[in-house]
Amino acid sequence: MLLISFVTKPTNCDNCPNDTFSNFKVGNLSQCYWSFKSQKEGIGWNPYRKCTVFMGFCRGLQTSMGCGNSSSICVQTYNGTGANEKKIYSVGKIPNKNPYSTIKGNTGTDFKANFDSGANYTMKDNKTVCVLQSEVYFQCNRNMKWKTVDPGKTASLPSNYITNVTFDESKCKFTVYVQYEGACTAIAPPQPVPEDNSLSLGSFLIIIFVVVVSTYFLFGCTFKFCYGFRGPEVLPHSEFWIDLPVLITDGIAFTLKCGKTDMTRTYDGI
Template sequence: MDIIISGLLFMILLCRFDITLGKQCVKHDNCICVFDDDSGMIDLSSIGRTDGTPYFLDIPSSTDDFQYSYNPCGSFDEVSCIGVAACQYSPYQFIGYDIGVPDKVSFNYDGLNVIAQYSSADGVRNSFVTLLCDPGATSPGLDVTGELETTKYYMTLTAAAACPVPSPFPSLSSSSGLSGGSVLLIIFFVLLAVYIAAGVAFNKFKRGANGKELVPNLGFWATLPGLIKDGTRFVLSKVCKGRVTYEPV
């Protein structure tokens, strides 16, 4: 029974942190992703050019000899890069490589920032653009790390447009099925019901218990409020006073 209790308490902790574990930024279009917890959206449309030229042109890399061009949302052409969102350009060979097209973009939230991932038309190369929020940025900036791994390219876009803003779109969380926390809560209550039913049956038919003695692990549940109280006092004394005081025994 103690193992079951531990499992139930673990499920409660997992449910408590559901928002952090499950949050994602779901693609709405090539410019926008919407957070599935209704906390807003990221909209790059203000810095995505539509005239066939990149917003960022031939930015040098900090790790290789190539230059990189990038345009959120829309496509551009540069030498042999045709209809791309990101291009790797060699100023020595005068050749460009498709490292991402706008239609093949996905958005991922790593707990701190949204990362826009672009795949090339043939699916071989991938660019990862970290969207760094800076509400005070007067103009967006692009830092290019370059090709850290073969066919994988890394950049950081710093801009006010990378900051979450309120979303006018319908709630994604209400139409996307059960969240991770909902599933965990269902599992928790099912396990709780099984635990109580199995414990009562065991105490009644195997131990011949009656009344409150039918409650499984009665001693544990009777002492639990006191344990919680003592634990709370201990934590508060550490946080609020910077020291722990104990009552004399």
């Protein structure tokens, strides 16, 4: 008799980003598994007992993690009977689309991962059966750098990386808040200020002055030359330009003397 055994492998999400999502670092998140232990709120009849959470954001969990390889988020907790009986809940199956989305956080824009279609859960208040779902919120903290892990391996998160863990039974939702350096968008380097090649007002006025003066002398000299003027008299308004050096000298002397003029005697001394 021929025996054939089948080994099931975790399924991956084909639509997950490999490196970045909306400028957030998700490559290391998506390629491996993450786990943490929490003394905060879990799932079950005694929710405040210690629970262990396994997360595979873009891949199905390993079978040894308890929820099967079609789950992405798995919670292991206790049922509160006093016998420390372990209870396992799948709170989200591997998504068939990109699980990441951006949200508005306290320090700017953060991002989260959503998972649904988890296991059935019976509410303890009214015995209603609901389908578990989960959300993982990534909050920006540049000091919380998640270590690099080889693809397919599992890494444990320190307890101080976990901000909060809650379970809202009315919504059948398990929520995790984590601090993550990759949730901080990269600070773009300062861009060089483009050079302004336009002329300034001063340059524009100088150009106008030069053009006007050149036109004045060119046409003025040509006009007077055609009428027979020669030498210094060919300059337009030649008397002004000839006397200009003397006028400048007198003006400087007047300024240096603070407006005082020399007293000239008009009579002979006795």
